[in-house]
Amino acid sequence: MEKRKVYFDNNATTPMHPEVKKAITNALDVFGNPSSLHAYGRHARMLVEGARESVASFIGARPDELLFVGSGSEGNNTILSILNSQCRMCEYNTCSGKELVTTRIEHPCVLETSKCLAERGVRVTYLDVDKDGKVDLDQLKGSISPRTGLVSIMMANNEIGTIQDVRAISRIVHERGALLHTDAVQAVGKVPVDVTDLGVDFLTLSAHKIYGPKGIGAVYVRKNAPFCPLIRGGHQERGRRAGTENTIGIVALGKAVELRSVEMADEEKRLRRMKETLRKGIAEKIPDIHFVGHPTDSLPGTLNVSFEGAEGEAILLYLDLAGIAVSTGSACASGSLDPSHVILATGLPVECAHGSIRISMGRENTFDDVDYMLSVLPDVIARIRGMSSAYARRQ
Amino acid sequence: MEKRKVYFDNNATTPMHPEVKKAITNALDVFGNPSSLHAYGRHARMLVEGARESVASFIGARPDELLFVGSGSEGNNTILSILNSQCRMCEYNTCSGKELVTTRIEHPCVLETSKCLAERGVRVTYLDVDKDGKVDLDQLKGSISPRTGLVSIMMANNEIGTIQDVRAISRIVHERGALLHTDAVQAVGKVPVDVTDLGVDFLTLSAHKIYGPKGIGAVYVRKNAPFCPLIRGGHQERGRRAGTENTIGIVALGKAVELRSVEMADEEKRLRRMKETLRKGIAEKIPDIHFVGHPTDSLPGTLNVSFEGAEGEAILLYLDLAGIAVSTGSACASGSLDPSHVILATGLPVECAHGSIRISMGRENTFDDVDYMLSVLPDVIARIRGMSSAYARRQ
Numbered sequence: 133m134e135k136r137k138v139y140f141d142n143n144a145t146t147p148m149h150p151e152v153k154k155a156i157t158n159a160l161d162v163f164g165n166p167s168s169l170h171a172y173g174r175h176a177r178m179l180v181e182g183a184r185e186s187v188a189s190f191i192g193a194r195p196d197e198l199l200f201v202g203s204g205s206e207g208n209n210t211i212l213s214i215l216n217s218q219c220r221m222c223e224y225n226t227c228s229g230k231e232l233v234t235t236r237i238e239h240p241c242v243l244e245t246s247k248c249l250a251e252r253g254v255r256v257t258y259l260d261v262d263k264d265g266k267v268d269l270d271q272l273k274g275s276i277s278p279r280t281g282l283v284s285i286m287m288a289n290n291e292i293g294t295i296q297d298v299r300a301i302s303r304i305v306h307e308r309g310a311l312l313h314t315d316a317v318q319a320v321g322k323v324p325v326d327v328t329d330l331g332v333d334f335l336t337l338s339a340h341k342i343y344g345p346k347g348i349g350a351v352y353v354r355k356n357a358p359f360c361p362l363i364r365g366g367h368q369e370r371g372r373r374a375g376t377e378n379t380i381g382i383v384a385l386g387k388a389v390e391l392r393s394v395e396m397a398d399e400e401k402r403l404r405r406m407k408e409t410l411r412k413g414i415a416e417k418i419p420d421i422h423f424v425g426h427p428t429d430s431l432p433g434t435l436n437v438s439f440e441g442a443e444g445e446a447i448l449l450y451l452d453l454a455g456i457a458v459s460t461g462s463a464c465a466s467g468s469l470d471p472s473h474v475i476l477a478t479g480l481p482v483e484c485a486h487g488s489i490r491i492s493m494g495r496e497n498t499f500d501d502v503d504y505m506l507s508v509l510p511d512v513i514a515r516i517r518g519m520s521s522a523y524a525r526r527q
Numbered sequence: 528m529e530k531r532k533v534y535f536d537n538n539a540t541t542p543m544h545p546e547v548k549k550a551i552t553n554a555l556d557v558f559g560n561p562s563s564l565h566a567y568g569r570h571a572r573m574l575v576e577g578a579r580e581s582v583a584s585f586i587g588a589r590p591d592e593l594l595f596v597g598s599g600s601e602g603n604n605t606i607l608s609i610l611n612s613q614c615r616m617c618e619y620n621t622c623s624g625k626e627l628v629t630t631r632i633e634h635p636c637v638l639e640t641s642k643c644l645a646e647r648g649v650r651v652t653y654l655d656v657d658k659d660g661k662v663d664l665d666q667l668k669g670s671i672s673p674r675t676g677l678v679s680i681m682m683a684n685n686e687i688g689t690i691q692d693v694r695a696i697s698r699i700v701h702e703r704g705a706l707l708h709t710d711a712v713q714a715v716g717k718v719p720v721d722v723t724d725l726g727v728d729f730l731t732l733s734a735h736k737i738y739g740p741k742g743i744g745a746v747y748v749r750k751n752a753p754f755c756p757l758i759r760g761g762h763q764e765r766g767r768r769a770g771t772e773n774t775i776g777i778v779a780l781g782k783a784v785e786l787r788s789v790e791m792a793d794e795e796k797r798l799r800r801m802k803e804t805l806r807k808g809i810a811e812k813i814p815d816i817h818f819v820g821h822p823t824d825s826l827p828g829t830l831n832v833s834f835e836g837a838e839g840e841a842i843l844l845y846l847d848l849a850g851i852a853v854s855t856g857s858a859c860a861s862g863s864l865d866p867s868h869v870i871l872a873t874g875l876p877v878e879c880a881h882g883s884i885r886i887s888m889g890r891e892n893t894f895d896d897v898d899y900m901l902s903v904l905p906d907v908i909a910r911i912r913g914m915s916s917a918y919a920r921r922q
Binding site: 139141144145146147148153156157160161163164165167168169170171172173201202203204205206208209239240241242243244245247248338340345346347348362363364365366374375376377378379380381445448449451452455457458459460 | 534536539540541542543548551552555556558559560562563564565566567568596597598599600601603604634635636637638639640643733735740741742743757758759760761769770771772773774775776840843844846847850852853854855
């Protein structure tokens with residue numbers, strides 16, 4: 133009997149949608165440089181602009197407000213780097229405020245860029261979150277000064293799934309004259325996202341979280357918002373991101389969002405039911421656990437649970453042997469021995485943070501996968517806890 | 528009869544090699560995040576590291592000296608930005624020299640980044656080139672001061688094909704204690720390139736110039752050379768370039784260089800013969816022309832020719848109607864009405880620079896393509912010149 137395979141790590145990355153794969157295969161022969169003026173170039177340009185319209189329309193933006201980038205990380209780095217702009221070459225270089233407000237639970241690409249900006253003289257304030265991972269809006273109000281250039285708050289957290297009230301945040305930020313960026317890499321394509329409705333100035337999204345390929349993402353830059361390119365050179369993306377366009381990736385991202393606009397609503401409901409089944413099953417079968425993340429304002433398929441007396445990495449490896457893929461946090465933080473900064477920010481003690489795993493479900497998962505997980509996980513946890521003298525002593 | 532199609536714009540981008548397309552198709556189902564610890568992640572990681580070994584080996588580097596980036600432009604921006612490093616977060620942050628020496632004929636991604644660095648206090652010296660596009664080595668010697676942090680000189684020019692003597696340049700640069708970067712995007716895979724033999728500290732390459740896909744490139748960073756990431760965040764690429772790895776692109780780049788190592792030598796000879804046939808044919812059939820670029824130290828398939836009394840863009844469009852794709856210079860500079868900065872740097876007068884086209888041949892081109900070009904081009908030039916009152920008056 134072949135071992136059952138369950139991929140529960142859709143927040144790290146997703147298997148491509150069959151239709152996206154088909155779109156890639158179909159585009160393999162379209163090789164012109166979209167910047168070239170001849171027929172080959174014009175054909176490629178047409179595909180790129182078609183995809184731009186699809187992605188823009190999916191998030192309620194105008195095509196000229198969208199630029200394609202190589203990853204969510206590049207997108208977030210690009211927007212934050214506006215605060216580091218020092219030159220007259222930049223468009224609308226009015227982002228004179230040199231202070232950044234962000235949160236303790238951002239993705240490493242925001243936190244590391246913030247650290248770098250701090251080294252370059254930008255004052256950075258990190259907002260706390262409550263036990264469910266929600267940003268304290270009163271603290272936000274108190275943190276924005278007249279010198280605040282940018283506020284960057286992620287829409288949905290990659291590790292615990294908590295979704296922020298970006299609409300309320302945007303009102304607070306704009307009332308105080310600052311600009312708002314949201315890292316929506318985990319939100320776009322999973323829950324409805326409309327830049328106009330949310331009132332954000334900048335937003336980042338990525339293809340490989342929503343059944344598209346790796347190596348392509350997009351950034352929304354509100355018309356007339358300040359901007360400074362991270363990658364300079366050719367006229368691509370209206371001079372905002374140099375480098376020959378990744379035509380295949382862009383076509384695939386366009387297809388991925390088109391599919392999301394059709395499939396997302398039903399899938400969201402299905403994933404929420406699956407997550408609830410999983411949550412109840414774990415709570416019934418395994419003692420001494422803590423669910424982390426907001427109970428309702430949360431990504432439909434993301435469940436973060438911490439097991440006392442069990443290391444997350446051990447759980448991950450035992451589940452891997454059983455054919456189940458989960459993670460201990462952000463894939464981007466793998467290799468780090470530190471407990472998750474997100475879990476710690478929710479106030480869970482270090483020992484619990486070490487014992488947390490992230491289960492993230494996607495379109496290919498079924499209720500059978502949930503049943504299989506529930507048949508495997510209790511034994512895995514019991515076995516690991518049995519090896520833990522600290523946990524054993526407590527019993 | 529179907530119109531003949533001739534793609535003579537291989538320096539802008541190339542059609543993918545059938546084996547590269549196959550490699551992409553085969554990799555579509557490998558979706559794990561290479562940073563994930565489970566089986567899906569490990570599989571993707573294995574493919575990424577295999578490709579890294581292929582690319583490193585192709586240029587004589589060690590795998591840990593190579594990082595994957597989203598484009599040649601990103602690679603060049605990354606290396607130049609070392610001069611902008613101001614923070615203690617950077618590795619080997621010993622690039623204390625704050626002066627940059629580069630040339631007037633670099634790609635826009637180097638020139639624009641240089642301008643930006645100048646705005647940030649970096650002193651930039653632009654070296655002249657002679658009529659064949661060769662850098663003046665004596666001027667280079669005189670331009671490097673003890674404050675020079677980096678010298679950046681492209682190996683092969685994208686517009687005129689001239690290849691610099693990087694080995695000699697490297698000796699001069701290192702004798703004076705500076706570091707050398709070479710933009711080898713147009714050289715790698717077309718002529719032999721070995722980083723140890725050349726003695727460079729940094730080198731940039733790109734997949735889509737050598738029958739791979741767009742959206743993926745690589746940067747060689749000599750072991751222990753100073754480095755500062757352009758994109759910060761996760762641990763990917765040993766912390767040097769954050770963002771989930773573009774697995775498919777990386778696999779395709781690996782395959783592209785593997786194929787180059789087999790096909791390059793024969794193709795180089797064939798392209799040089801084709802170029803010579805084309806050059807002779809044009810010289811015989813069309814008066815008042817100027818070939819630009821070094822007669823021998825040049826990319827095998829690149830021929831830049833300027834026609835007095837004819838605008839490059841008009842030639843491009845007429846050829847496009849005849850099914851032939853050429854360019855007027857860098858695709859990255861399309862849309863610009865300025866004459867090519869490269870052609871001007873060789874000393875050709877502005878009116879001649881306006882009349883230049885770049886013919887760049889690649890692996891799919893045949894001698895029949897050359898014959899077709901030679902049967903079409905004289906009429907195109909004659910027709911355009913006939914419309915040019917200035918040219919007509921001279922006759």
